[in-house]
Amino acid sequence: MLSWISDLINLFYPEVCAACNNALFRGEATICTNCLYHLPKTNFHLLSGNPVEKQFWGKIPVFSATALYYFNKGERVQHLIHRLKYRGEKEVGALAGRILGNDLKSSERFGTVNAIIPVPLHSSKLRIRGFNQSDFLASGLAEAMNATFYADFLIRQKATSTQTRKSRYSRFENVDKVFALNPSYPIAPYHFLLVDDVITTGSTLTSCAETLLEIPGSKVSIATIAYARL
Numbered sequence: 001m002l003s004w005i006s007d008l009i010n011l012f013y014p015e016v017c018a019a020c021n022n023a024l025f026r027g028e029a030t031i032c033t034n035c036l037y038h039l040p041k042t043n044f045h046l047l048s049g050n051p052v053e054k055q056f057w058g059k060i061p062v063f064s065a066t067a068l069y070y071f072n073k074g075e076r077v078q079h080l081i082h083r084l085k086y087r088g089e090k091e092v093g094a095l096a097g098r099i100l101g102n103d104l105k106s107s108e109r110f111g112t113v114n115a116i117i118p119v120p121l122h123s124s125k126l127r128i129r130g131f132n133q134s135d136f137l138a139s140g141l142a143e144a145m146n147a148t149f150y151a152d153f154l155i156r157q158k159a160t161s162t163q164t165r166k167s168r169y170s171r172f173e174n175v176d177k178v179f180a181l182n183p184s185y186p187i188a189p190y191h192f193l194l195v196d197d198v199i200t201t202g203s204t205l206t207s208c209a210e211t212l213l214e215i216p217g218s219k220v221s222i223a224t225i226a227y228a229r230l
Contacts, residue, residue: 018083018092019076030091031080036099039077040070042227045107052227055202060209063191063219064109067227068100071198077226081197084225088131093197096225097140104193105145110221115190116142116149119208120179122156137225138195147193154208155180179211189217199224 014023017032019039024032031039044050044066052065069077084092104110118134126132135151142149158178181187192212196205199222209220 018089019080021079030089030095035076039080040072042067042070043103044227045103045110048109051229052199052202052222052224055199056206056209056222059202059206060213060220062209063221064107065222066100066104066110067199067224068096068103069226071226071228081226084136085133085197088129088133090131090136093133093136093225094140094143097137097142097195098144099140100137100223100225101141101144104141104223110145110193110223112191112219113145113193113221114147115153115192116145116147117153117192117194117208117212118151119194119196119204120152120154120156122158134196137197141193141195141223145193150185152182153185154211155182177207179208181211181214187215189215189219191219191221194220194222196222196224198226198228200228 015029016023017028017030017035019031019035022032042050042052044052045064048064050066052067053062056062056065069080071077071081080092080096083089084096104113116138118132118138120134121129121132132151138149138151141147156178157180194205194208194212199205205222209222212218212220
């Protein structure tokens with residue numbers, strides 16, 4: 001009976017894939033099976049000196065870095081990011097985190113990660129938006145990797161304007177020294193995994209990592225859902 005009711009509801013209000021927008025079949029959730037197999041994975045976690053890591057060369061000593069998918073405008077990964085970032089669809093981020101986390105937990109370069117840290121929003125933006133999309137990714141990663149998710153380990157001290165359409169240098173200036181460590185947490189060496197939805201120039205992630213590396217003995221690795229080739 002419940003299955004019949006569910007099918008009837010789905011007939012008029014079908015659940016659709018967050019990537020391709022096609023109707024999901026029974027047993028599928030959030031992302032259809034076809035997209036799960038064909039979204040453009042980078043597999044950067046297997047490659048030292050990959051394009052994401054190169055974003056930080058000469059800036060900060062990132063231990064390792066990766067992104068789950070390639071980002072191309074108008075394609076399925078952009079649809080995923082839009083559903084996550086602008087609609088607040090938690091399961092999109094959590095599922096991406098679990099997929100990526102299952103890859104990373106078997107990687108030697110990410111195997112010692114013990115703290116998952118999302119790039120924080122300023123409190124004013126968080127009040128307006130109601131969520132931080134990076135929290136959803138971080139929670140999925142923490143679940144898959146059996147690591148601790150710290151939502152507020154980093155504090156964003158001032159609101160900054162959007163990075164969209166800024167030059168590389170303007171992006172760096174926009175986020176320079178805007179993050180601080182939350183004093184409620186003990187100072188101890190961690191292997192942090194710093195996470196965000198998309199990496200382009202890496203300016204925000206660089207500023208966050210600089211702050212985390214103020215803790216003696218700590219290491220910072222980086223993971224995002226998508227990598228946008230400039």
